[in-house]
Amino acid sequence: MKPYSCPNCGRLNHFEVRVCPNCSFTLGFDPASDRFLFLGDNATTWRDADGTEQDVVVCQNNNEFAVCNWLVPAVGDQPLCLACRHNRTIPDLTGPTVPERWAKIEAAKRRLFHTLLHLNLPIETEAEAEANGTAPGLTFDFLYDPQGEATGTVQITTGHEEGLITLNLIEADDVQRERMRTSLGEPYRTILGHFRHEVGHYYWARLIEGTAEVEAFRALFGDERISYEDAKSQHYGDGTGGWSDDFVSSYATMHPWEDFAETFAHLLHIIDALATIDGFGMRMTKWPGMDEQPAVDFDPYHADTHALVSEWGPFAFAENSINRSMGQPDLYPFHLSDKIVAKLDYINRLLQRAGQGDIAPREQPQPVAA
Incomplete structure (x- = not known):
């Protein structure tokens, strides 16, 4: 994403900022206007860079738990921000280091929602989806796994089911996450x-399940109706799943659902990274084989894939080179083949169409013959 400046002093800050390090004013992000506001001298009024008062208040999760820096309209009956309102379960905060880990998870989730909002994708809560007839809604369970912490054997599986995303808090522990990454042979x-x-x-x-869109999906990713459990057993059991240039990661080879999710994630990686590069006005010297120097002179959130991939290649190579200069592994250790x-x-x-409201309708199931 682009860098955001403090509306009081102009200093560039990270998206997670709560207090400007330069002027010490309290900051809050207003997703409705896509900017940070600052809390005035009276500590009750939020203002923009022009000093104009804004009718907003802090998210309830900031008041109660100090884990959110987003703002909500002062008028209305929704005390939670656009990201926090999707939480179904928050972790048991009495556990050691749980509040700190939950804060890390919420910070990452807000970055996710920032991208989804810029893509203009439908983001209904469970209640909204039921009311609109567009189920499933998007909900989150963030769970503490004390037995997994103590034994090293995870008891709560991170995953998705019918709109519910479950995340084990152990993922917010850098040591534990690195251990799992290594044991699973993941580069990232x-x-x-x-x-x-x-x-x-x-x-x-x-956007796909139960619609005519599923045939286009199957033509590229394969038939998702094959047994997921059998595919999982093969992937983690005999290892015959392998990895080829047809897949963005080893995990993507397991099942068409995972191939789609892994590729979806990489698209968001690329879009958000290019938006950051654009926000800083970064340019590169002429790249071999390219007529013009690599530059993000377009809106990555609404760009065609050729533009995204063409510019991403040189910048990804440069980012990897910088990481290697610091003794770190490649930032983007992946190869994008034609497939x-x-x-x-x-x-x-698919996402561009959905952002414009063009979503394939659900097909009515055919009656079973008597």
Whole structure:
């Protein structure tokens, strides 16, 4: 995403900021206007960069738990922000380090929602989806796993089912997450990556399942009606799933659902990273084989796939080179083949249509003959 400046002093800040390090004013993000506001001297009025008062208040999760920096309209009956209102279950905060871990998870979730809002995708709560007849709604369970913490054997599985995304708080522990990444042979494992993957499952259910769109999906990703449990056993059991240039990751080879979710996550990685590069006005020297120097001179949230991939390649190489200069592993250790780009293009076009309200209707099930 683009960098956001403090509306009081102009300093650039990270998206998670709550207090400006330069002027010490309290800051809050207003998703309705896509900007930060600051709390005036009286500590009761939120103002923009022009000093104009804004009729907003802090999210209830900030008042109660100090885990959110988003704002909500002062008028209305919804005390939670656009991201927090989707929570169904928050963790048991009496556990050691749980509040700190939950705060990390919520920060990553707000970055996810920032992207979804900029893509203009449908983001209904469970109640909204039921009222609109567009089930499933999007909900979250964030659960503390004390037995998994004590034994090292995870008892709560991170995943998605019918609009509900469950996340084990152990993922917010850097040591535990790295241990799981290594044991599973993954080149990349982050909280934000989890969110992008699991919400990919949600949008498969929201935009593809039970619609005519499913045939276009199957043509690229395969038939999702094959047994998921058998595919999972094969992937983790005999290892014959393998990995090829047709898939963006090893996990994507397991089942068409996982291929879609992994590719969906990578599309969001690319879009958000390019938006950040654009926000800082970054440019590169001429790249071999390109007529013009790599630059993000377009809106990544609404760009065609060719533009995204063409610019992402050089910048990803540069980011990897910077990481290596710091003794760190590649930031983006993946290769985008033509087959993967075709899958990215399918998802990108699907999301662009959905952002414009063009969503395939659910097909009525055919009656079973007597």
